[in-house]
Amino acid sequence: MEKEVERYRKPTRILHWVHGGAFVMLFLTGLILFVPALGVLAQDGWSRVLHRAAAILFVSAPLIYLPLNGKATLRGLKDAFTWSKEDLGWLKAAPRYYFLGDDKTMPPQAHMNTGQKMWWLMTIVFGLVFFITGLIMAVLDTVIPAAVMQWMVFIHDIAFIVTGCMLLVHIYLSVIHPLMRPLRTGAWSSMARGKVSAEYARSHHVKWYNQIPGTREKKTGETAES
Numbered sequence: 473m474e475k476e477v478e479r480y481r482k483p484t485r486i487l488h489w490v491h492g493g494a495f496v497m498l499f500l501t502g503l504i505l506f507v508p509a510l511g512v513l514a515q516d517g518w519s520r521v522l523h524r525a526a527a528i529l530f531v532s533a534p535l536i537y538l539p540l541n542g543k544a545t546l547r548g549l550k551d552a553f554t555w556s557k558e559d560l561g562w563l564k565a566a567p568r569y570y571f572l573g574d575d576k577t578m579p580p581q582a583h584m585n586t587g588q589k590m591w592w593l594m595t596i597v598f599g600l601v602f603f604i605t606g607l608i609m610a611v612l613d614t615v616i617p618a619a620v621m622q623w624m625v626f627i628h629d630i631a632f633i634v635t636g637c638m639l640l641v642h643i644y645l646s647v648i649h650p651l652m653r654p655l656r657t658g659a660w661s662s663m664a665r666g667k668v669s670a671e672y673a674r675s676h677h678v679k680w681y682n683q684i685p686g687t688r689e690k691k692t693g694e695t696a697e698s
């Protein structure tokens with residue numbers, strides 16, 4: 473059987489699916505509020521109630537995860553805010569890789585590649601934007617001036633449009649793009665089962681792969697004993 477390595481522990485996978493599910497629910501109920509033509513679906517205000525219920529899940533899932541998984545959270549936050557010259561190299565090389573399948577100029581990547589890091593950083597920043605503007609709209613709507621309320625709706629809408637587009641890119645690159653070998657060894661498998669093939673880990677995330685005990689790649693000239 474093909475050798476596998478662990479990529480995401482169970483609590484992280486549960487957080488991913490619960491938070492992602494809440495996001496999709498927020499996106500769909502938000503869409504109903506956003507598009508006037510869908511107003512008929514918002515009758516009786518059920519979409520507003522569902523939007524608020526999903527918002528509670530969206531906020532409480534990371535809050536429950538955080539204290540129970542302090543180390544993983546800190547590691548993830550550090551990853552999101554650590555950027556180097558290699559990330560610039562990845563951004564330059566990515567179009568050739570994703571459109572032409574040429575990975576010769578792709579710099580070695582750690583546990584998260586630059587694209588994943590960008591998505592993760594956006595999740596944190598826009599998660600806070602949604603939370604702050606949404607909370608103000610939900611709780612302070614009767615006390616804040618109308619102009620402030622309009623700004624909150626506007627910022628909430630911008631976040632909705634940007635993250636909605638990015639979600640489509642995320643789904644495409646995770647499960648549809650031919651290079652990801654969907655449903656087998658790639659990104660999908662890491663979030664579905666927590667494991668990826670050693671080959672996928674080595675080819676896509678070699679800096680992380682080399683840190684897994686017993687897997688370090690030998691550099692040219694190294695002997696088995698070194």
Ligand code: HEM
Pocket residue numbers: 495498499501502503505506520523524527530531602603604605606607609610625628629631632635636
């Ligand atoms: C903590 C998370 C969130 C909270 C507390 C929140 C709260 C709210 C509230 C109170 C409203 C006003 C609804 C009304 O008219 O009664 C609203 C509208 C909306 N929300 Fe959220 N929301 C959150 C996250 C999201 C997310 C993740 C999305 C989409 C990805 C989203 C998309 C929208 C959209 C499109 C509207 C309609 C705005 C408009 O009328 O133009 N929200 N949200």
